[in-house]
Amino acid sequence: MAIRWANFEYGVVDTTWPTHVEEQERLLNCTHWYRLQAHTNIPNYWPYLGAFRLRGRLEDCELHVFRRGQDRIFVARAVSDNVLWLNVTLSSHKEALKATRTFAMSVEVIGSIYIPARAVRGLALSDRSVDWTEIGVDRAEKMDGTGLRSQVAKEAIKVMQKYLERHEQFQRFDQNSGPPRSSPEGRRAAAQTREGKETKHRFYFIPLKAVVNDRLGARFERKLAQLRTHVTPSLVTPSLVFHGAPSQEPQAVVMTGRNELMARTVRRADRAWVALAAVTAARESCEVSQWLQEEAVDQGYHVLCISEQEPIQLYVEGLQSQMLQLQGGKLVERLEEKLHIRRHLEFLEEGQSTVTQWPKQSWAVFTSEGERWRPEELDELVEGYRGVALLFEGGVWRWPPVRPGFRRSVLPGVVLETVATRPALFSLDLAPESGTADASASRLLRHAAATAERRLFRSETESQVSEERTSDQAWLSYGSTPELRELKDFTARVLRIPATYFEEKLQVLRYQKGQYYDAHRDYWDPAEFPYEDRFLHANSQTWLMRHATFFWYLQRPEKGGETWFPRAHGGPIPWDEWTACDSRGVKMGKDRVAILFYSLYSSGDVDDYSWHCGCPVENGTKWAANSWVWNQPFEPPFAQRMPPHPAELGDAEL
Numbered sequence: 001m002a003i004r005w006a007n008f009e010y011g012v013v014d015t016t017w018p019t020h021v022e023e024q025e026r027l028l029n030c031t032h033w034y035r036l037q038a039h040t041n042i043p044n045y046w047p048y049l050g051a052f053r054l055r056g057r058l059e060d061c062e063l064h065v066f067r068r069g070q071d072r073i074f075v076a077r078a079v080s081d082n083v084l085w086l087n088v089t090l091s092s093h094k095e096a097l098k099a100t101r102t103f104a105m106s107v108e109v110i111g112s113i114y115i116p117a118r119a120v121r122g123l124a125l126s127d128r129s130v131d132w133t134e135i136g137v138d139r140a141e142k143m144d145g146t147g148l149r150s151q152v153a154k155e156a157i158k159v160m161q162k163y164l165e166r167h168e169q170f171q172r173f174d175q176n177s178g179p180p181r182s183s184p185e186g187r188r189a190a191a192q193t194r195e196g197k198e199t200k201h202r203f204y205f206i207p208l209k210a211v212v213n214d215r216l217g218a219r220f221e222r223k224l225a226q227l228r229t230h231v232t233p234s235l236v237t238p239s240l241v242f243h244g245a246p247s248q249e250p251q252a253v254v255m256t257g258r259n260e261l262m263a264r265t266v267r268r269a270d271r272a273w274v275a276l277a278a279v280t281a282a283r284e285s286c287e288v289s290q291w292l293q294e295e296a297v298d299q300g301y302h303v304l305c306i307s308e309q310e311p312i313q314l315y316v317e318g319l320q321s322q323m324l325q326l327q328g329g330k331l332v333e334r335l336e337e338k339l340h341i342r343r344h345l346e347f348l349e350e351g352q353s354t355v356t357q358w359p360k361q362s363w364a365v366f367t368s369e370g371e372r373w374r375p376e377e378l379d380e381l382v383e384g385y386r387g388v389a390l391l392f393e394g395g396v397w398r399w400p401p402v403r404p405g406f407r408r409s410v411l412p413g414v415v416l417e418t419v420a421t422r423p424a425l426f427s428l429d430l431a432p433e434s435g436t437a438d439a440s441a442s443r444l445l446r447h448a449a450a451t452a453e454r455r456l457f458r459s460e461t462e463s464q465v466s467e468e469r470t471s472d473q474a475w476l477s478y479g480s481t482p483e484l485r486e487l488k489d490f491t492a493r494v495l496r497i498p499a500t501y502f503e504e505k506l507q508v509l510r511y512q513k514g515q516y517y518d519a520h521r522d523y524w525d526p527a528e529f530p531y532e533d534r535f536l537h538a539n540s541q542t543w544l545m546r547h548a549t550f551f552w553y554l555q556r557p558e559k560g561g562e563t564w565f566p567r568a569h570g571g572p573i574p575w576d577e578w579t580a581c582d583s584r585g586v587k588m589g590k591d592r593v594a595i596l597f598y599s600l601y602s603s604g605d606v607d608d609y610s611w612h613c614g615c616p617v618e619n620g621t622k623w624a625a626n627s628w629v630w631n632q633p634f635e636p637p638f639a640q641r642m643p644p645h646p647a648e649l650g651d652a653e654l
């Protein structure tokens, strides 16, 4: 959907509600009369601008801004058929988003961005080298409509480049004076500063996607990519924001849509600053299809669509057929009620009727970009989010397998391809044409094999040499070399699980002719090991288990040595045929450099379909390595137990 920027004027008339009755009536009788109400009772307000596209036509209504007490009510006239500029002065980002939502009930907001205008002004004032008024209105007016758009574009690009080059400066500025502490951003920023972590910016700017020529286009693509590493990527869309100029009027405003570039004139600058935002065609609703499951192959996995159209949609178990609308009340409570999220996992002891119960860490919601939200933060964060979110009852990210053959690009040049949905089994595809991912993976893997070779010893299972597993192995601490650190970081990024969840060592395996590893699972089945301590995290006192295995093939043998998943696609356990490596299920390790499979479902329960075996090597030597990832971090912050349910509290008191 391309946005049409029609001619428009921009301006905010800072007036009061008209006193003439006729005037009021005229406004109220406008065929489309939209109202945005915002509260600005926090003195340290945080001004935002928003851009909206309207669904209907706004006719005959003037642009008005008026005030009543502490509230500011904005009535805006569409400046074209379908574009409306709205200048909103609000107390916080959250307020701005809330207001947008209210507004969105009557108009279709196809995208909006919020620029902390105070920061923009600060930048402009503190950074003289950026000439904010580089494009003067005279030139712009002359150029506009006279076929000289590319000239304007070039000018705009110059300004943008300078602006983006000073992105770092912008960040520093933001960190010093940042959002008000009273705002969610402010609190978060303050907390992060306390932890000594980099501030994550919730606001963002969108660089010009140059369309003048390919060279400049590519340059802006790079800037865009850079920008995405600084802010939550979903917030950056390849459109444009521009152009701010303090206390200068009139000014030129240059905008691009996806493939067009235009110059416009701003007639009246608002107050001391102006920052304008352009919107691109935005998602009209969520793109859920790549997150849904075709069959109920996972447990404790749910998909949320948070869109402008209330209410939030919940796809229970990630199934299209189980879509519910969440209406009213606190989202946390609505989710817990609809999903009956368990606070314990239960297992039957082998050969007994005794059930063991394990307290579970809290569930969590993740944005489709992998940002983790705890239930306590949910209601607040949802306000500022549009798009798909995933709820994992076990509190850890798990790539939904969708269907066999499904390919998902998880990092540039890195694709996870679904091999089976039961168990969730993927192969890693590094695009050779991307060069870097492929080359660096081979370099890292060669390093791992060479380092391991000097430290090999006979593999053990449960700390004992056994005939179940006849390979040699070495444990390599990820911290011991830069390459291993890099390998761990890469794996963490692919899995979207923090590096603190990784077993601290990489296990490198060498299988020579005849060596194998019987079919097994990478988790410890509580039914087999019914002693408690090892399944409880020492700090969080909740269920601790291996969550995923990322298995690297460092060197393939000439024959044999595949990894066999006998139960893939739902088959039975191959009792007493632990190394059969026959046509049941699937065999991996023949081509790709790595595989990923999950030992736990999204609920935290163990997945008994994840049985696998290192097939006997028939010829040559096989080198491989396990990156094991747990369901909880080994370093703080540790996972949390959910706040007790009122019913549980009741029981405890009895």
Ligand SMILES: O=C(O)CCC(=O)C(=O)O
Pocket (backbone or CB within 6 Å): 509, 517, 522, 561, 562, 563, 564, 589, 612, 613, 614, 615, 624, 626
């Ligand atoms: O060698 C293989 O292919 C599988 C090894 C394995 O499953 C393990 O080390 O846990």
Ligand SMILES: [Fe+2]
Pocket (backbone or CB within 6 Å): 520, 521, 522, 612
């Ligand atoms: Fe294994």
